[in-house]
Amino acid sequence: MTVRGWIDLVETSDFQTVDVLWRDADVLIVAAQRA
Amino acid sequence: MQQPPIDQSEIDARIKDHVEELLHLWWAEQGGAAKDRDLQIISSSLPFPRDRVLRTVDLCCGPGDLGRAIRQNYPNAQIDFVDRDPLLLSICREFNGRAGVPGTYRQLDLNDESWCQGMRARHYDVIATANALHWLSAIRAEAVFRDIHRLLDNGGTLFFAEPASPEVPFAPGFDEWKTRQQSRYEQGNWKAFWDRANWLVGYDHTELLGSREGSRIGDG
Numbered sequence: 001m002t003v004r005g006w007i008d009l010v011e012t013s014d015f016q017t018v019d020v021l022w023r024d025a026d027v028l029i030v031a032a033q034r035a
Numbered sequence: 036m037q038q039p040p041i042d043q044s045e046i047d048a049r050i051k052d053h054v055e056e057l058l059h060l061w062w063a064e065q066g067g068a069a070k071d072r073d074l075q076i077i078s079s080s081l082p083f084p085r086d087r088v089l090r091t092v093d094l095c096c097g098p099g100d101l102g103r104a105i106r107q108n109y110p111n112a113q114i115d116f117v118d119r120d121p122l123l124l125s126i127c128r129e130f131n132g133r134a135g136v137p138g139t140y141r142q143l144d145l146n147d148e149s150w151c152q153g154m155r156a157r158h159y160d161v162i163a164t165a166n167a168l169h170w171l172s173a174i175r176a177e178a179v180f181r182d183i184h185r186l187l188d189n190g191g192t193l194f195f196a197e198p199a200s201p202e203v204p205f206a207p208g209f210d211e212w213k214t215r216q217q218s219r220y221e222q223g224n225w226k227a228f229w230d231r232a233n234w235l236v237g238y239d240h241t242e243l244l245g246s247r248e249g250s251r252i253g254d255g
Contacts, residue, residue, distance in 0.1 A: 013180035
């Protein structure tokens with residue numbers, strides 16, 4: 001799944017503040033906060 | 036996943052004298068220093084004061100590395116260790132007991148739609164998971180994200196570390212470059228962990244894990 005795909009899944013699930021903390025060739029780290 | 040041919044207490048008995056060895060093999064299988072970096076990024080970015088009694092879920096915890104990393108930065112954290120796999124939970128529980136890390140343990144499978152039925156809604160400060168959600172389908176992952184949203188208190192935060200692929204136009208060049216880099220994951224490390232774990236428990240635990248194919252999100 002792409003970075004956009006992961007972010008879309010999170011945003012669709014009502015999380016308000018979403019950020020990519022890290023991305024390299026192997027891993028994506030996302031933080032998503034509930035308002 | 037399918038249930039093992041022996042019960043939890045027997046799994047515990049068979050691996051209890053080998054948890055440090057298994058953890059070392061797991062650490063290598065998960066990417067070694069790169070996994071440590073991921074855990075540090077997450078445990079350093081939690082938006083809460085360090086003395087908080089942080090209500091936390093290490094989701095799909097495996098042997099519990101992420102929960103312990105959070106506990107290092109948040110010594111008052113209360114960690115619920117959740118995983119579908121009784122063998123990995125056994126390693127987690129045994130190691131935490133020796134290390135003096137308190138926690139609760141729940142065997143729950145995210146592919147079960149009622150997985151969080153026994154957990155309190157709007158209760159948790161942090162729910163964190165590493166290298167696990169890509170085992171789900173995209174539809175299931177979205178449902179799990181909604182479940183996590185319900186479980187988190189206001190201001191509560193989800194953290195996840197998962198594989199990600201480039202967008203289509205960039206994939207050929209990116210993938211070609213990646214083949215020339217040192218790989219984080221080695222089949223030999225996966226085999227080393229599971230060969231040892233299987234030998235200790237006396238059956239092939241990997242046969243219980245389910246297929247890597249199908250509709251799951253996958254590594255790419």
